[in-house]
Each structure stands twice: as C-alpha cells, then as structure tokens.
Amino acid sequence: MRIRPAGPGDLGRLQEIERAAGEAFRGLGMDRVAEDEPPGIDVLEGYRRAGRLWVAVGVLDDGDVADAYLMAEPVDGALHVEQVSVHPRAARRGVGRELLAYAAERAREEGLAGLTLTTFAEVPWNAPYYARLGFRTLADGELTEGLREIRAHEARIGLDLWPRVCMRRSAG
Numbered sequence: 001m002r003i004r005p006a007g008p009g010d011l012g013r014l015q016e017i018e019r020a021a022g023e024a025f026r027g028l029g030m031d032r033v034a035e036d037e038p039p040g041i042d043v044l045e046g047y048r049r050a051g052r053l054w055v056a057v058g059v060l061d062d063g064d065v066a067d068a069y070l071m072a073e074p075v076d077g078a079l080h081v082e083q084v085s086v087h088p089r090a091a092r093r094g095v096g097r098e099l100l101a102y103a104a105e106r107a108r109e110e111g112l113a114g115l116t117l118t119t120f121a122e123v124p125w126n127a128p129y130y131a132r133l134g135f136r137t138l139a140d141g142e143l144t145e146g147l148r149e150i151r152a153h154e155a156r157i158g159l160d161l162w163p164r165v166c167m168r169r170s171a172g
Contacts, residue, residue: 006053021085047071059090070099076144079107081117107171114170121163135167
C-alpha cells in the first residue's frame with residue numbers, strides 16, 4: 001500500500017468508495033447515512049487542487065487504483081479531517097490508520113497543531129476507533145469557532161439524528 005495525492009482520474013472512484021463504505025451504516029439502522037450522496041466531483045476537485053485529498057492505493061492489488069481516501073482542510077490551526085473512507089474490501093488492514101498518519105505528517109509539515117474531526121459517537125468504526133488512534137473527544141467549551149460552524153452545518157443537514165462528537169489529536 002502507498003498513499004499519494006489524488007489525481008483527476010481518481011474522483012469517480014472516490015465516490016464509489018464512499019457509497020460502498022456507507023452501506024455499513026444500514027446494519028445500525030442508519031439508512032439515511034448509507035443513502036447520503038458522496039461529495040460531488042466539484043467538491044472533490046476543490047480538495048484535490050488545494051492539495052488536501054489523498055488516496056491509498058495498492059491495498060487490494062499492486063495497481064494504482066484508489067482503495068481509500070482522506071480529504072482535509074485547515075480549520076483554526078489544525079488539519080480538519082472532513083472525510084476518511086475505506087472501501088469495505090480493503091477494510092481492517094490499517095488503511096484508515098495509515099491515511100490519518102499521513103495527514104498528521106502533512107499537518108506537522110505545515111505547522112498545524114494536530115488533526116480534528118467530527119464523527120458519530122456510538123458507531124464502532126467512528127469515535128471508538130479514533131479514540132484507539134489517540135484522538136480525544138472535545139468538550140463543548142473546547143470547540144473552536146470553526147468546529148462550532150462545522151457542527152452547526154452537520155446539524156442543519158440532519159446528522160444530529162445520531163450522537164456526534166468533535167475529536168482532536170496532536171500532530172506529533
């Protein structure tokens with residue numbers, strides 16, 4: 001497996017990965033999450049052009065086809081992980097962990113203090129997984145203005161139907 005910046009030809013595949021990864025939410029009664037559309041090509045292209053979209057390739061074979069991806073953007077002095085998705089066939093191989101480590105290295109190189117993300121509190125492969133990787137849940141009083149804006153947006157689009165948290169990990 002290797003991680004590289006996403007190319008224009010990867011974007012459709014990233015949408016496929018997102019749809020496939022979302023199916024796992026059906027088993028938790030979170031059909032609405034499973035049916036949510038992936039980021040549009042224009043959104044993915046914006047992250048790609050900004051140098052904030054990375055793919056893991058060579059997980060399932062020796063090729064250069066994306067098996068997972070991570071997109072992020074700076075928010076209030078940290079690199080905020082907007083999305084990390086692993087195709088179910090590539091799951092449980094440490095791909096998400098490697099993508100997060102790669103993002104943390106990029107954050108360090110840019111002088112950012114760490115990684116932040118928002119996630120479902122009770123989904124086993126969300127908050128509990130991130131906690132095992134060194135993320136900690138932020139109390140409401142610890143949220144930066146940018147994280148509060150992200151959480152408000154998530155509430156507006158209905159993600160608060162299930163408990164959500166903000167989490168942070170140092171870049172070091």
